[in-house]
Amino acid sequence: MPFIKYSQRLLNPFRGSMNIIEYKGAEAVTLDGIHWDIYVKNNELIKGLRSQKNVQISDIRYAHWSHKDGLKRGPIYPSDDFRKMEEQGARVYEHLLQHHEQLPFAFLDNYELWLLDKNAFPLALIDSSLRENEINNDPILDWRAGQACRNEFISETYTSIQQHRNVSAAHYLTSYINQLCSTPPQAQWFKRTLDGHGIGMTGHNISEELINRELSDTHFHAFMISDKNHDNHHINLINEFVQWQSPWLLLLDSISESQRMILEEKAQKRALIVDQLHQLYPEIIDTGLINVARVEAALRKSCTTQAKQDERILHTECPGLIPLTNK
Numbered sequence: 001m002p003f004i005k006y007s008q009r010l011l012n013p014f015r016g017s018m019n020i021i022e023y024k025g026a027e028a029v030t031l032d033g034i035h036w037d038i039y040v041k042n043n044e045l046i047k048g049l050r051s052q053k054n055v056q057i058s059d060i061r062y063a064h065w066s067h068k069d070g071l072k073r074g075p076i077y078p079s080d081d082f083r084k085m086e087e088q089g090a091r092v093y094e095h096l097l098q099h100h101e102q103l104p105f106a107f108l109d110n111y112e113l114w115l116l117d118k119n120a121f122p123l124a125l126i127d128s129s130l131r132e133n134e135i136n137n138d139p140i141l142d143w144r145a146g147q148a149c150r151n152e153f154i155s156e157t158y159t160s161i162q163q164h165r166n167v168s169a170a171h172y173l174t175s176y177i178n179q180l181c182s183t184p185p186q187a188q189w190f191k192r193t194l195d196g197h198g199i200g201m202t203g204h205n206i207s208e209e210l211i212n213r214e215l216s217d218t219h220f221h222a223f224m225i226s227d228k229n230h231d232n233h234h235i236n237l238i239n240e241f242v243q244w245q246s247p248w249l250l251l252l253d254s255i256s257e258s259q260r261m262i263l264e265e266k267a268q269k270r271a272l273i274v275d276q277l278h279q280l281y282p283e284i285i286d287t288g289l290i291n292v293a294r295v296e297a298a299l300r301k302s303c304t305t306q307a308k309q310d311e312r313i314l315h316t317e318c319p320g321l322i323p324l325t326n327k
Contacts, residue, residue, distance in 0.1 A: 003095050006108035007251075012126045013146030014224055017251050019105050019280065021095055026062065026088035028096045033103045033279035038062040038092055040085035062089035065096065104280045107253055111135055112198070115143055115178075116186040117226065120210060122198070124177055125224035126187065132201075141185040141204055143177045143225075145170040145241070153244050157236040173241055176234060177225065196220065196254075222255050247273040253282040264289045271296040 004022040021028040030036045039059040061074040062085070071093065076082070113127035113136070124143040129135040145153070149170040158169035178185070188203030188210060196217025200210050221227055223242050227235065242249065246267040250260065264286050267274050274290060275297035284290050 003092075004108075005099065005102075005105040006130065007105045007253075008109040008130060009107065009128055009252075011128055011224075012140070013144050013149065014125070014245065014248060015146065015148070016248050016277065017104070017107070017280065019103055021092055021099065023092050023095065024088045025085060026092040027059075028065075028092045030100075030103075032276055033100075034066055034068075036065045036096060036100070038065065038089050038096070040089045060085065062086070063093065065093065067100070104251070104253070104282050110192045111189055111201075112192055112220070113139060113187055113189050114220070115141065115181055116188055116203075116206070117180050117229070118182050120182075120186060120188075120206070121226070121228075122188075122190070122215070122219050122221075123180055123226050125220075132191070135189055135202075139187065139204070141187050142181075143174065145174045149173075149241070149244065153241065155237055155240045157233060157240055161233050161237075169237070173237060176237075180229075190215070190220070192220070222252065222259065223249060244270075246270065247277055250274075250281050251277060257283075257285060261285045268293045268296075272300065 002023075005020070006022075007017045007019050010016050010018065016031060019030050019033065025041045026038065028036050028038045038061070040062045041059045060077075060082075063074055064072045076086075109128035109130050111129040111132060112125055113129075114122035115124045115126050117123040126141075126143055127136055127139050150168050153168070153170045155169040155173075158172055162169075162172065182205070184205050186203065186205045188206050189201040190198035191201060192198050198215045198217075198220055200213040200215070203210065219226075223245075225238055225242075227238065230238065243263075243266040246263040247270045249255065250263050250267060255263070260283060264284070268289055271293040274293040278284075278290055278294065281290075
């Protein structure tokens with residue numbers, strides 16, 4: 001079996017990507033292009049099963065690696081099975097040392113699960129898979145903005161249309177997107193082709209006539225939420241959410257140059273996340289904008305570190321001091 005190198009999106013909500021090196025039962029995974037975790041599992045356990053679909057095998061952490069800190073091994077188990085898994089982990093580690101500078105890898109999670117609108121067209125992407133036999137047959141059939149969004153996302157548009165001030169913009173957007181679905185919600189898997197088209201596959205609460213349909217690339221928005229059939233207020237709300245997501249969306253290799261330019265400009269407001277992810281950006285149009293964000297991130301981290309050091313010194317010299325907290 002050859003090595004496979006690929007990226008896969010982290011979805012519902014979309015919060016970045018995993019870059020993966022895979023070999024038999026071993027995987028090396030990174031979320032930032034710097035820190036890698038290597039996992040192994042015993043694929044022998046599923047050999048001979050009539051169906052291997054959705055069979056879960058526990059992963060064992062083989063090691064953690066970064067260029068700065070080197071290899072840190074995980075627990076070692078004295079068994080013949082583990083020795084076989086160790087061999088696979090060692091092979092992946094050797095491959096990692098040779099190819100870690102080639103990031104990012106291409107996205108290969110071309111099987112996509114889309115929540116459908118009331119006309120049975122793709123509304124929002126909620127799951128993806130590398131292989132057809134690994135698709136999730138029991139997904140959660142709603143779209144989610146996510147906890148980070150609930151805590152951080154601020155929308156000027158929502159301020160002008162909100163009816164309940166105790167509900168966050170993220171909560172409102174989540175409810176709005178899901179209200180555009182049928183009852184019960186419909187979702188369908190699509191196999192995306194090289195030209196961006198989607199071939200309809202199995203789904204949830206869908207009619208047989210939707211299976212094997214082919215939809216053009218215009219039905220699958222690059223930012224994973226449809227921009228069709230919204231009024232101006234909600235289009236603006238969705239656009240503000242997309243801008244908030246910009247540091248993560250820059251990870252995608254399917255967006256246009258003009259889209260990337262806009263996202264790079266908006267991403268400056270999320271400097272810490274840009275600094276964390278920039279090594280996985282497949283392309284940078286304006287390196288100056290990204291560098292400005294990275295400098296800001298460095299300054300903010302430096303200030304945080306200094307503040308923590310000052311606090312430790314203060315409490316060491318004044319052990320009876322009670323710190324002030326913001327309520």
